[in-house]
Amino acid sequence: MAAIMPSRRTVLATAALTAGVLACSGTGAAMATTPTETSQGKPRTKPVIFLVGDSTSSAYQQSERPWAGWGQALPLLLGPQATVLDMAWSGASSKSFADTGMLDRVLELLQPGDLLLISFGHNDEKVGDPARGTFPDTTYKEYLARYVDGATSRGATPVLATPVERRRFDGLGNARDSHGAYPQAMRELAAATGTALVDLTESSLALWQSLGPEGTKSHFLFLEPGAHPQYPQGSEDNTHFQAAGALAVSRLVAREMQERRIVPPGWFRNLDGGLDPLLEMYWPAERPVDLPVLLDVGPGKPFATVQSAVDAVAANSSQRTVIRIQPGNYREAVRVPSNKPRVSFAGQGARPEDVVIVYNNASGTPKPDGSGNFGTSGSASVRIDGPDFTARNLTFSNDFDEAANMDMKDRQAVALHITADRSVLANVRCLGNQDTLLVNSPGVGVQARFLFDGCHVEGDVDFIFGRGTAVFSGCEIRSLDRGSASNNGYVSAGSLDLAIPYGYLFDGCQLVSDAAKKSAHLGRPWHSGGDPRAVAQVLYRDCWLGAHIADSPWTDMGGFSWREARFHEYNNRGPGARVTADRPQLPKSAEGNFTVQNYLQGSDGWAPQLAGTAADCSVVPAGAGV
Numbered sequence: 001m002a003a004i005m006p007s008r009r010t011v012l013a014t015a016a017l018t019a020g021v022l023a024c025s026g027t028g029a030a031m032a033t034t035p036t037e038t039s040q041g042k043p044r045t046k047p048v049i050f051l052v053g054d055s056t057s058s059a060y061q062q063s064e065r066p067w068a069g070w071g072q073a074l075p076l077l078l079g080p081q082a083t084v085l086d087m088a089w090s091g092a093s094s095k096s097f098a099d100t101g102m103l104d105r106v107l108e109l110l111q112p113g114d115l116l117l118i119s120f121g122h123n124d125e126k127v128g129d130p131a132r133g134t135f136p137d138t139t140y141k142e143y144l145a146r147y148v149d150g151a152t153s154r155g156a157t158p159v160l161a162t163p164v165e166r167r168r169f170d171g172l173g174n175a176r177d178s179h180g181a182y183p184q185a186m187r188e189l190a191a192a193t194g195t196a197l198v199d200l201t202e203s204s205l206a207l208w209q210s211l212g213p214e215g216t217k218s219h220f221l222f223l224e225p226g227a228h229p230q231y232p233q234g235s236e237d238n239t240h241f242q243a244a245g246a247l248a249v250s251r252l253v254a255r256e257m258q259e260r261r262i263v264p265p266g267w268f269r270n271l272d273g274g275l276d277p278l279l280e281m282y283w284p285a286e287r288p289v290d291l292p293v294l295l296d297v298g299p300g301k302p303f304a305t306v307q308s309a310v311d312a313v314a315a316n317s318s319q320r321t322v323i324r325i326q327p328g329n330y331r332e333a334v335r336v337p338s339n340k341p342r343v344s345f346a347g348q349g350a351r352p353e354d355v356v357i358v359y360n361n362a363s364g365t366p367k368p369d370g371s372g373n374f375g376t377s378g379s380a381s382v383r384i385d386g387p388d389f390t391a392r393n394l395t396f397s398n399d400f401d402e403a404a405n406m407d408m409k410d411r412q413a414v415a416l417h418i419t420a421d422r423s424v425l426a427n428v429r430c431l432g433n434q435d436t437l438l439v440n441s442p443g444v445g446v447q448a449r450f451l452f453d454g455c456h457v458e459g460d461v462d463f464i465f466g467r468g469t470a471v472f473s474g475c476e477i478r479s480l481d482r483g484s485a486s487n488n489g490y491v492s493a494g495s496l497d498l499a500i501p502y503g504y505l506f507d508g509c510q511l512v513s514d515a516a517k518k519s520a521h522l523g524r525p526w527h528s529g530g531d532p533r534a535v536a537q538v539l540y541r542d543c544w545l546g547a548h549i550a551d552s553p554w555t556d557m558g559g560f561s562w563r564e565a566r567f568h569e570y571n572n573r574g575p576g577a578r579v580t581a582d583r584p585q586l587p588k589s590a591e592g593n594f595t596v597q598n599y600l601q602g603s604d605g606w607a608p609q610l611a612g613t614a615a616d617c618s619v620v621p622a623g624a625g626v
Contacts, residue, residue, distance in 0.1 A: 043111060048620060049074070050106055050156075051086045052097060052147065053119035055240060056164050056249075058088035059617050061290075062283040062388075062422070065230055065605050067221055068246035070164065070253065071117075072283075075617050076275055077254045077268050085109075086617040089289050093123035093132035094143035102289070103147060112155030115263070117253075118147045119200065121163030121182045122239070136185035144186065148195050159262055160190045162201040164249055165208060167220045167238040175209040177201070196262045203252040219245030229604050243277035279597070282610040284618040285342070285388055285422075286320050292344070293319060298326025306334050306345070306357055315339045322346055325394060327354040333361065336420070338385040338442070347394030352429045352456070355394035357382055362400045363410035363435075373410065376435055380417035385442070389423040397431040414438050419468070421448040424608050425455055433480065434461040434489075439468035439504070444531070445497045449600050451608045462493035464504065465526060467534065469496075471505045471599050473609070479513035479520040479548055488515035488548065490555065492523035494536030494565075502599040503537030503566070511540075511576065513548035518576075522553035525565035530558070537566035539586060539594055549576030553583065570594075 051057055057071040071086040078084065087106050089097055097103055097120070110116060124140050127133035134140040144160065151158035162183040168176045177183075183201040190197035208216050221237035241249065254268040286292070295309045296302055303309040309323045313336075320342040327349040334357055336343050347355035359381035361374050377383075381398045400413035412435040419440045430437045436459035441448035450470040457464060458478035464470075482488045491511065496503040513520055525536040553576075554562040569577075570586040579585060586594060596609050610616060 044113075044620075046080075047082045047113040047115065048111075049078075049082055049084045049115045049117055050110060051084065051088050051117045051119070051617075052103070052106055053088035053117075053161075054092050054122050054163075055088075055090035056122060057086070057119050058090050059086040059288050060283060061286050062604070062606060063230055065283045066223075066228060066242040066278060067230075068241055068243050068277070068281060068283070070241065070246045070249035072617050073243070073246040073250040073277060073281055074254065075282075075615050076247065076277065076280055077250060077270050078614065079267055079269050080614075081264070081267050082115075083614065083620060084617045085620055086288055088119075090287075091123060091132075092120070093126070093134060094118075094120040094140060094147070095124065095134050096132045098143055098146055099131070103150065107150040107154055110151060110154040110156040114151075114154075114156040115159055116147065116151035116156050117159045117161060117198075118144065119161035119163060120144070121179050121186070121201075124182060125179065136181040140182060140185050141189045144189055145193070148189075148193055157196065157262070159196045159198060159257070160186050161198040161253060162186050164200050165204040167208060167216050169208075169213045173213055175205050177205060196257075196260065198253055198256045198260075198262070200249070200252060200256075203256065204249060207248065207252065216245075218242075219248055221245075243281055247275060247277040247281070278605060279607075280610075280615060282607060282613070282615040282617070283605070284611065284616070285390070285608075288618040290319065293317075293321040295321060295323045296326070297323060297330075298328055298348075301326060305332050306330050307332055310334060310336050310340065310343065313340045313343055317342065320344060320388075324348055325355045325357075329356045329358060331358055333359045333380075334382045336384045336386045336389065338387075338419075340386040341420075342388045343384075343386050344389070345391040345394060347392065349393065352393050352395050352427055356397055357394065358397040358399055360398060360400045361413065362398075362405065362408060363412040364405075364408040365400075376410070376412040376414060377417055377438060377440070379412060379435075380414040380438065382415070383417040384420045384423065387421045387423070389418070389420040390425070391423075391428050392426045393428070395429040395431060397429075398433075398436070399431075400433070402433055418450065419448055420450075422606050422608070423449075424451045424453065424611075426453040427455065428452070429456040430458070432459050432463065434459065434463065435465060436463040438466045439464060439470045440466040441468050444534075445499055447500050447602060449602055449606060451596075451600060460489035462490050462524070462526065464491060465493035465495070467495045467497065467528070469500065469502045469504075469599055471507060471596050471609075472509050473507050473596060475506070475509045477506065477509055477511045479511070479515055481513065481515040484519060485516050486519055487521075488513070488519040490521045490524050492536070492538050493526035493557065494523065494538050495526040495528045495531075495534040496537050496566075498533045498535050501537070502594075504539070505594065505596065505599045506538075506540045506543050507596055508542050509540070510544045510546075511549060511574075512546045515548045517547045518550045520548045520553075521550050521555050522569075523562075523567065524555045524557040525560050525562055525567075527558055527560050532560075535565055539568045539570060540572055541570040541586070541591075541594065543572045543577075544574040545572050545576030547575040551578065551580065551582070568594075 051071040225234035396416040398415040417438040568586040
């Protein structure tokens with residue numbers, strides 16, 4: 001018998017009393033503050049527009065792109081004076097949002113100078129549902145008044161927004177209203193209480209009329225089969241928006257707030273064009289109101305080891321699990337299998353050095369069961385196969401002692417082996433010697449994407465290798481000193497199928513070493529198993545190269561010439577940077593094709609680099625001045 005899965009509304013209702021606990025639940029954890037950190041005890045230097053409402057205004061996650069709520073697009077229109085936190089809840093009415101404790105949680109986050117933008121109606125109309133239905137002249141007004149009074153009591157400005165219209169036309173092509181008496185009830189409440197009002201019902205109806213039945217399809221969630229990987233069967237939805245529609249509706253809201261002087265002059269911009277919402281809007285890993293499961297590891301915590309916490313993660317869960325790891329050294333081999341997506345490792349120390357997951361297997365180390373040696377990939381201290389993985393503020397290490405094991409033939413020893421598509425690692429250290437970091441994918445010709453943000457990776461021979469697509473942004477790449485005057489190893493050994501255009505991008509990184517001058521190499525081409533199609537693609541762009549980088553920094557490997565690989569540099573500097581015939585430079589005409597966005601977006605538009613920026617409505621960006 002098939003299990004009966006709870007609806008999103010049921011899950012959220014259960015969790016709503018603690019809504020806002022977003023720590024590490026998205027890729028912006030290292031760059032942003034979470035709602036729980038925006039308490040009144042930490043005054044902000046910049047106001048926040050808090051948005052509460054239903055599915056038409058809520059933020060959607062990456063797996064639902066290009067579905068978007070108009071609140072998700074609102075940050076694209078804001079200047080630097082304010083930011084947006086979208087706490088709208090799909091399926092909510094003014095009643096259910098308040099009754100489940102979500103309103104109280106939002107009110108706790110409000111500070112003087114903030115705005116509370118309130119837009120309910122679609123689900124209030126479902127009067128047959130006692131958990132959500134309200135009546136226009138009584139309970140609808142009564143519940144809305146609780147939002148208004150709550151914001152006012154916190155020193156924030158309440159703003160009522162009538163519900164956006166659905167896509168509904170009569171036989172003559174005239175846009176029809178669908179909300180009955182609810183918009184007028186909100187208008188009356190606004191007038192009676194002196195509350196600012198955005199009449200989104202009226203303005204959206206006029207917009208749909210101007211676009212007509214066919215023109216509105218590009219705004220609502222009408223998608224052709226196969227056009228978006230998230231919707232292989234296509235979609236026909238007359239209530240919810242795709243990116244263009246979300247942006248269009250957000251412009252209606254912003255323009256009216258500006259014209260009615262609800263916000264100071266200059267808060268909003270880009271009201272008339274110049275934006276590509278598919279590229280510039282941010283879809284977080286999870287919706288802002290979707291709470292993670294929190295598991296704690298360390299002395300006195302429920303889990304003594306990292307692996308025991310991983311073992312407790314529900315298989316195939318759509319909910320993120322954050323494993324919070326207390327300071328200490330965890331000597332264990334950790335495995336996150338492919339059926340455990342959305343796992344986060346969060347080091348709880350002050351520095352990544354404070355939390356270390358370490359083991360010492362090497363390729364030639366015999367397995368305990370006598371079935372052979374571990375092999376290079378099996379030697380990893382930590383292996384991550386579950387997609388949408390994140391890690392921050394910790395260290396992955398393999399401390400296999402090469403010097404003490406010179407009689408061992410295969411001394412490759414991996415600290416981290418990761419195949420998990422859409423993974424983000426921020427402020428993480430990877431330590432080892434040969435083959436420190438295996439950036440891999442689930443199979444040959446299968447793309448897996450990774451963002452290493454502000455990380456530290458060190459080793460000597462081929463210490464960043466594999467067939468994955470990875471961006472190293474602002475990382476420190478340290479080549480260890482092997483004691484040679486001429487050859488202290490190779491930073492990279494890419495092995496990318498020719499069908500995949502993007503391999504490794506080192507963007508704004510620092511390459512450092514204590515090794516002899518001109519004795520280390522940027523990389524060599526690894527044709528795994530002798531596969532002629534496994535042609536490395538590596539670009540060092542805007543990097544600082546130390547004096548240890550050789551004059552001819554690319555070398556052959558396994559009988560394959562480096563000149564046949566896809567190796568380039570672009571705009572590098574430092575004592576190890578120079579332009580010679582042995583150092584191919586990316587043509588200026590091609591530099592726009594080799595950006596962080598292009599490496600990571602794939603077919604599903606993944607854009608983790610936007611997390612924690614002004615485009616992100618799921619957190620309070622650091623620029624808000626908490």
